[in-house]
Amino acid sequence: MKKIGILICVLLLTSCAAGSWISKNPQQLHKPEKRSKTGTIDRLFYEKNYKIGEKITAFVGQEIIRVKSFNEKTAIFSSVKNVEKIARSKKSMDIHAKYNWTDYHIKSEANKEYQIDKTINIGTQRFNLIELNDDKRSKWGILIDDEGAVYNKAIYSIYHELLFYPSYISVSPVVFEISKKVEGEAEEREIEGIIPGMSMELIYSGKNDVSLNATYKEYTPDNMARPAFFQNITYRADVQQLRFKNFVIKLHDVSNEKITYTVLEDGLK
Numbered sequence: 001m002k003k004i005g006i007l008i009c010v011l012l013l014t015s016c017a018a019g020s021w022i023s024k025n026p027q028q029l030h031k032p033e034k035r036s037k038t039g040t041i042d043r044l045f046y047e048k049n050y051k052i053g054e055k056i057t058a059f060v061g062q063e064i065i066r067v068k069s070f071n072e073k074t075a076i077f078s079s080v081k082n083v084e085k086i087a088r089s090k091k092s093m094d095i096h097a098k099y100n101w102t103d104y105h106i107k108s109e110a111n112k113e114y115q116i117d118k119t120i121n122i123g124t125q126r127f128n129l130i131e132l133n134d135d136k137r138s139k140w141g142i143l144i145d146d147e148g149a150v151y152n153k154a155i156y157s158i159y160h161e162l163l164f165y166p167s168y169i170s171v172s173p174v175v176f177e178i179s180k181k182v183e184g185e186a187e188e189r190e191i192e193g194i195i196p197g198m199s200m201e202l203i204y205s206g207k208n209d210v211s212l213n214a215t216y217k218e219y220t221p222d223n224m225a226r227p228a229f230f231q232n233i234t235y236r237a238d239v240q241q242l243r244f245k246n247f248v249i250k251l252h253d254v255s256n257e258k259i260t261y262t263v264l265e266d267g268l269k
Contacts, residue, residue: 019164038078038187053262055261072191072193077188084181091174093142094106108174114130116129129142140156141158204258215233216232216233217230249264
């Protein structure tokens with residue numbers, strides 16, 4: 001009877017000395033890239049059938065000038081990459097814990113930044129994990145809440161992936177500062193769409209002894225001709241240069257069949 005009592009006492013003491021292990025799975029801290037739209041740029045550009053300063057030939061019925069406008073909408077985004085959650089304390093922290101009659105000592109360094117990659121839940125409370133080595137080079141996860149207070153009842157074994165409540169644990173009173181470290185801020189641009197605009201054309205209509213003739217037409221964005229913007233234009237037969245709207249066109253050779261020319265100016269940006 002005496003032996004049984006001694007055995008029970010030994011078992012109880014061993015259990016108390018060992019502490020308790022609880023299965024807990026930490027959650028990887030999700031670090032989404034932050035991206036926000038900050039503005040939009042409208043850019044007007046043109047599709048042309050000519051290049052400034054280039055000699056071109058057009059036959060009767062063909063366009064001397066053809067221009068179609070487009071409005072390009074570009075969205076501007078501000079993006080932030082590599083958002084890291086950091087824990088840092090002004091003082092060093094000391095943890096002393098016992099496991100199976102073995103002492104473990106865990107220390108943090110003052111003013112050192114510890115990256116937080118994982119969190120763990122105990123009941124309804126969430127804790128941040130920072131990894132520290134003990135004096136035997138084992139890895140432990142220290143639990144810190146979002147206010148920076150250290151959980152002083154348990155530590156997490158990185159190797160065993162278990163939450164350990166030691167039979168004895170002492171934590172020096174240290175408060176960590178939890179912050180976010182941002183790296184890789186950049187501005188990005190994306191084309192949201194290209195909207196067709198008005199288009200126009202100046203068509204060569206031929207030449208006779210009296211005049212050089214052309215026809216001007218404008219079109220809506222859906223390429224439907226606008227009758228109100230249809231115009232016949234007549235120049236002198238011996239003209240050396242055509243001026244129409246903001247266009248300046250130098251003539252090299254003109255006949256009743258074709259026209260050879262160079263666009264010098266168009267007034268388009």
